[in-house]
Amino acid sequence: MDWWYRGRGTRHRSPWARGRVLASLAVLTAGLLAFHSAVPNAVGRLGSLLETFLPWLGLAVPLLLVAALWCRSALALVALLLPAAVWAHLFGGLLPAGDRGAHDxxxxxxxxxxxxxxxxxxxxxxxxxxxxxxxxxxxxxxxxxxxxxxxxxxxxxxxxxxxxxxxxxxxxxxxxxxxxxxxxxxxxxxxxxxxxxxxxxxxxxxxxxxxxxxxxxxxxxxxxxxxxxxxxxxxxxxxxxxxxxxxxxxxxxxxxxxxxxxxxxxxxxxxxxxxxxxxxxxxxxxxxxxxxxxxxxxxxxxxxxxxxxxxxxxxxxxxxx
The missing domain is CATH 3.60.10.10 (Endonuclease/exonuclease/phosphatase)
Structure with a gap:
């Protein structure tokens, strides 16, 4: 029955104490978005691979959001503001048609x-x-x-x-x-x-x-x-x-x-x-x-x-x- 007590203890922890792994993943996602150029290319050209599909990294935000709501983690929800803000800064303004004026x-x-x-x-x-x-x-x-x-x-x-x-x-x-x-x-x-x-x-x-x-x-x-x-x-x-x-x-x-x-x-x-x-x-x-x-x-x-x-x-x- 030890597992039951451990699970019960987790559920009764403060919302600010739950979801530390989710919060860490949120911070990691924000870091990859903001500092993608710091990812090295020396091994397998991982930096270029990440940058090729960079906008899609934003999909981590709704996935982590669902997980944070499911485990009722206030910590993870607050941490998710960081990757959401970085993604919005990089790509949010491009959701409408990217028209920058008349053309010749x-x-x-x-x-x-x-x-x-x-x-x-x-x-x-x-x-x-x-x-x-x-x-x-x-x-x-x-x-x-x-x-x-x-x-x-x-x-x-x-x-x-x-x-x-x-x-x-x-x-x-x-x-x-x-x-x-x-x-x-x-x-x-x-x-x-x-x-x-x-x-x-x-x-x-x-x-x-x-x-x-x-x-x-x-x-x-x-x-x-x-x-x-x-x-x-x-x-x-x-x-x-x-x-x-x-x-x-x-x-x-x-x-x-x-x-x-x-x-x-x-x-x-x-x-x-x-x-x-x-x-x-x-x-x-x-x-x-x-x-x-x-x-x-x-x-x-x-x-x-x-x-x-x-x-x-x-x-x-x-x-x-």
Whole structure:
């Protein structure tokens, strides 16, 4: 009967004495949210893995809340205010549409998938958003002519290198490959293109990039090639001579992930705005991005699903005067 007395004693303890483990978990959750950059990447790239899904850490709050109410722990309930406040500070303001004002340019970014069975329908869906730029990744030799035909009337100017492409309402010049290939990847790997768009606001350098994929393995989060490619992309951005820039791409990373820091430190984006783009069936992360320099990203939103495993994103950009 010892267990009965121990359980009875626990139930009759003060609400401020119960739930110490729950309170500790609440404080830990708040610490991970607030100081995620302090989580080391040395073992299994755990820091990057946490940052990739950082908003979802907030789910710990309602789960701990239910547990705290069940065991009637005032201590745990008070402790839960800490992770709730940190999550609200980081992400709470993004629950409404993240519109930061009027825009001059609308851009659409979409990894169309090399297994997309309806490229014509995908192109039509993207045109419906009335963007000025359309950036596509995972273009295949068989699908490329379909996209070219479907987009030609609305976007007469294009820049395609390897498996990535840009379609534009404005004339494009200085089209060339963007070297973001990490060492060890085969020679025919081409996932970057740079061009100059001649717009009513002046020349704008427009980059389209598709960084290498990441994998979750038994050894941890594999991001080596992605991180190396992000570093090369960041160096290209730093060396770009035109002041105004727009970057569109599947960067296989979120803006919270330190692996993308060489890029995010040099560009304006919608920050931690939601609009999760992957996977299309149940989006949990936004790895598709439109970023700008000497300009401000005013809004990011997802578009309806196409035949891809990614959702398209549409972004408004306001140019600095």
């Amino acid at each position: 340019i609308m851009a659409v970014q979409h990894n169309v998938s090399d297994e997309n069975a309806d490229p014509a329908g995908t192109a039509t869906a993207l045109i419906g958003a009335a963007p000025d730029f359309v950036a596509l990744q995972e273009l295949t030799p068989s699908a490329l002519p379909v996209y070219e035909k479907a987009l030609a009337s609305d976007y007469p100017f294009q820049a395609v290198v390897g498996t990535v492409g840009l379609w534009s309402r404005y004339p494009l010049s200085d089209v060339g490959p963007l070297d973001i290939k990490p060492e060890g990847i085969r020679e025919d790997w081409n996932r970057g293109v740079r061009s100059t768009a001649r717009t009513p606001w002046g020349d704008i350098a427009v980059y389209v990039a598709h960084l290498p994929s990441v994998r979750i393995r038994a050894s941890g989060f594999s991001t080596g090639w992605r991180d190396e490619s992000a570093l090369l992309l960041g160096e290209a951005i730093a060396a770009e001579k035109l002041d105004r820039m727009i970057l569109l791409g599947d960067l296989n990373s979120t803006v919270d992930d330190r692996g993308l820091a060489p890029v995010t430190s040099r560009m304006d984006s919608a920050g931690r705005a939601f609009a999760f783009s992957w996977p299309a069936a149940f989006p949990v992360s936004r790895i598709d991005h439109v970023m700008a320099r000497s300009a401000a990203v005013t809004r990011v939103r997802t578009l309806p699903a196409t035949g891809s495993d990614h959702l398209p994103i549409a972004v408004g950009i306001r140019l600095e005067r």
